[in-house]
Amino acid sequence: MSVKIAPLLLGRICSGWRTIALSTPRLWSSIHVPEPYAKLPQYVRDGCLQLMKTWLTRSGGLPLSISFHKRHPPGSSPFLDTIVSLSSRWKHISLSGQNRIQLSRADVPILKSIEVSDYVVGDGPTETRDFFCGVAVRKVSIGTDLDPIQLPLPWAQLTALSLHRPSDPHLFSQSSLTSNLSSSTALTILAECRSLCECTLFLSPSADETIAPPSSVELPLLASLKISVIACGGSLLQQHDPLDRLLLPQLSSFALTGYRANPVGIPLSTLVSNATKLQNVEVDTTFFTRETLVTFIRLLPPCVQHLILRQNVICPNAPSFVDNDFLLLLTPPSQRVDGSDAGFLFPELDTIQLIYTAAFSDEALLGFIRARMGVHRLGRVRVKFLRYVERDILPELRSFIDEFGLSVSLE
Structure with a gap:
């Protein structure tokens, strides 16, 4: 809520501009709310809460785009309570911090996109926390240390999906570099996401690999695929990785980032060689030897227009x-x-x-x-x-x- 940027800045030009700004609800239909520190005086926190309510009141009845960051310690928040009370108007919602949302799909009739950086299971029955499955939800980005396949997500209706690790280190169950998403689990999930156009996955070799993935999965609309891996050991992204069974006829953007110690074979060689419309490629060279990197580059289609090769900072001394x-x-x-x-x-x-x-x-x-x-x-x-x-x-x-x-x- 800075007076140096719109919409508050518009009210400081002159009285005419201020009148127009205050009477234009669309200017106030987006807001970012970082919850004030708990150690601040109560009157300061109360003032911030009133400012947020005033801002939201100026938005009239328009759909809302809200991002909310909650600091430690976890617990109830009057800021979040105010935001939740307006859930019927949510269009885009972004939540970071340990927020337990008790909402059903009926409470979010127009919600289209959800971003939750640190998802934890709330108390109460499942039907009171299935707002992820709202009828209009199409884009989901979620960071959690839970088993991703158990998440209450409407896989079949999603057009954009991001499964990544939590941003809050207090939520990690193993280490700061792990996630619970393996290649097998990812492929099993993607088999249910036939409408996907964009996908981002954070994989870990420590994740459970007991699931038997499908023999092949075709995603006819997927145009962007980003895979991030931290694999200091294990067999993740070897020559015959389950994700190499993906068939992506419309893929135009591909990224493979992270770090792989002791690389063996060519990761996802079948996937990229079959992607005949690929234009944007970004890869981390720590996944390759010199020979496999050259082979990988030769597998890419001639239509590539943007090429990024990077060396992960985790391994600055790699050749x-x-x-x-x-x-x-x-x-x-x-x-x-x-x-x-x-x-x-x-x-x-x-x-x-x-x-x-x-x-x-x-x-x-x-x-x-x-x-x-x-x-x-x-x-x-x-x-x-x-x-x-x-x-x-x-x-x-x-x-x-x-x-x-x-x-x-x-x-």
């Missing part, structure tokens, strides 16, 4: 595989100084970002950019090196920057 020879894979054969005629990957590449993975020279990067600009103009090049500058190549790229709008960031 970098993106060297001079690797850049040649992305260099047009007619422009190569070594005369090699190996296949040319991603002819429509627009953006390349190499984050802490660069093992090539500044001279090789200059040659790569020049070669690509001579065939298909790059829009953005971003490289984060783990070394000092060898040669300042920006002056030699100035013509591309000025004439074609090339964005270059070298750190």
Whole structure:
């Protein structure tokens, strides 16, 4: 509730603007509420509560978009109680902290999207806490240490799903890097989500793998898939991972992030090789050896336009595989100084970002950019090196920057 930003800022321009702002309910139909610290004087907390109620009153009867962050300790909150009393008007709700919501699906008739960072089971019968299954709910993002397959979610009607770990460390049952979602459980859940367009999964090798997943799952509408893994041990995302059975004909954006110690095989090779419409790819190189990374890149379809290769900060001393020879894979054969005629990957590449993975020279990067600009103009090049500058190549790229709008960031 800052007076430096809208809508409060609009009331400080002049009396005319203030009148318009106060009489325009749509300006007040979104609000973020961080609950004040418990140690603050009661009159301060009471004042904040009254401000929130005034803000919400100005929204009239419009649908509400609300985010609420509750600090420790857990317990009742007059702020949350006020928000819950308006549940029939919820359109988007985001909750973080240990909030136990006692609402049924009938209490949220227009609710479309839910984000809960730290989901815990509330008291009372199931039917009084199944607001996740509201008739209009289409997007759900939930962080929990509970078994995801037991969550009260309307899988079949979801178009966006995110299953991640809790943000509150007090809720972790094992360690700060674990979740209860395995590849087998994830595939079993996805088999029920035929309407999905976007999906984000946080996987852990410590999760239960006793479920027998389906032999294959096709999600005909899924366009974006993000998988995050912290696998310091175990067999997660090996050569024949259950998630490699996904068939995603409309997939255009894929991300594999996290950390994998002692990588073996090519993770999700079948999934990406069958994704013929893939345009945006982001992967962490700690999932690969040099050989498997090259093979993985060659499996990607030629229509890739945005490529991000990063090295997770958990393992800053891992070897970098993106060297001079690797850049040649992305260099047009007619422009190569070594005369090699190996296949040319991603002819429509627009953006390349190499984050802490660069093992090539500044001279090789200059040659790569020049070669690509001579065939298909790059829009953005971003490289984060783990070394000092060898040669300042920006002056030699100035013509591309000025004439074609090339964005270059070298750190």
